Amino acid sequence: MNDQITVSHPLLTEEQKLQFVRDGYVKVSGILSPELVETTKANLFDRLGINPDDPETWQGKPTFPADEEAIRLTVPCRNDAFEAVVEQLVGPHFVRGITYSPFTTEHFGYPTTHGFIPVLNYPKPGPKEYVRPEQGYHIDGGDQYVTRLPDKNFLAVMAYLTDVTEYGGATVVCPGSHRQVLEAWTKSGENPSTRPPSGIDYAPAIPVTVKAGDVVFMHYLLVHASSANHADIIRVGMNTAVWPDPAKPYIPKKGSPTADWSPMDWTLAL
Ligand SMILES: O=C(O)CCC(=O)C(=O)O
Ligand SMILES: [Fe+2]
Numbered sequence: 710m711n712d713q714i715t716v717s718h719p720l721l722t723e724e725q726k727l728q729f730v731r732d733g734y735v736k737v738s739g740i741l742s743p744e745l746v747e748t749t750k751a752n753l754f755d756r757l758g759i760n761p762d763d764p765e766t767w768q769g770k771p772t773f774p775a776d777e778e779a780i781r782l783t784v785p786c787r788n789d790a791f792e793a794v795v796e797q798l799v800g801p802h803f804v805r806g807i808t809y810s811p812f813t814t815e816h817f818g819y820p821t822t823h824g825f826i827p828v829l830n831y832p833k834p835g836p837k838e839y840v841r842p843e844q845g846y847h848i849d850g851g852d853q854y855v856t857r858l859p860d861k862n863f864l865a866v867m868a869y870l871t872d873v874t875e876y877g878g879a880t881v882v883c884p885g886s887h888r889q890v891l892e893a894w895t896k897s898g899e900n901p902s903t904r905p906p907s908g909i910d911y912a913p914a915i916p917v918t919v920k921a922g923d924v925v926f927m928h929y930l931l932v933h934a935s936s937a938n939h940a941d942i943i944r945v946g947m948n949t950a951v952w953p954d955p956a957k958p959y960i961p962k963k964g965s966p967t968a969d970w971s972p973m974d975w976t977l978a979l
């Protein structure tokens with residue numbers, strides 16, 4: 710018997726799974742190949758009429774381009790490696806290759822998208838220093854898709870087509886906030902929304918630095934924000950979500966943990 714396994718997709722380390730459980734997010738490299746990154750970025754810039762070397766062409770360009778063709782160009786980035794990582798975080802019962810998005814609902818009148826919503830963060834004047842954002846902290850999903858247990862979202866995801874330094878428009882996250890939000894809403898019975906519950910001592914937000922091609926998988930309750938880009942280049946991020954399979958609704962685990970608990974199960978153990 711040959712028990713050698715061929716790993717063709719990123720296999721999360723125990724430390725990465727632990728980080729997802731404890732901090733509510735994990736950064737994974739090796740999902741988007743350098744070629745895919747370059748092609749997607751070039752196609753996106755081309756579609757949006759942006760020359761990354763000519764700031765004149767960035768003027769007036771949107772952060773979230775409401776452009777179906779631009780979104781279509783991102784579809785190859787939701788690849789098998791992406792789905793393989795998701796499965797290691799939430800188990801097998803999630804919707805592959807498609808998500809429901811408040812953004813497409815609002816702009817195109819239909820809720821589903823196969824790709825990502827580009828999130829362009831343009832350089833702003835100022836010293837090349839990280840400035841912790843004062844506002845903009847949120848939970849993803851639009852109010853219609855934020856739920857206390859994962860009835861809608863399992864994960865909020867940001868993928869990156871550029872390297873991002875601390876001061877270069879990094880996504881910032883409040884580590885551990887997923888558990889704080891869960892506990893607060895469980896206790897208060899408050900209606901879940903994109904607004905993080907108040908009166909909670911969230912950990913200071915930290916910028917998640919990435920290399921082009923990295924993907925950051927966030928727990929659906931993680932409090933996060935964008936931060937100002939004080940670098941010289943446009944930060945190209947892409948946002949999507951992962952949904953539980955409606956045919957196999959999520960059931961929280963009870964009792965003593967067993968080996969089949971996914972990292973998601975662990976985060977929801979009260
Ligand atoms: O731009 C970022 O880094 C974060 C964007 C974000 O949180 C979102 O699109 O929901
Ligand atoms: Fe977000």
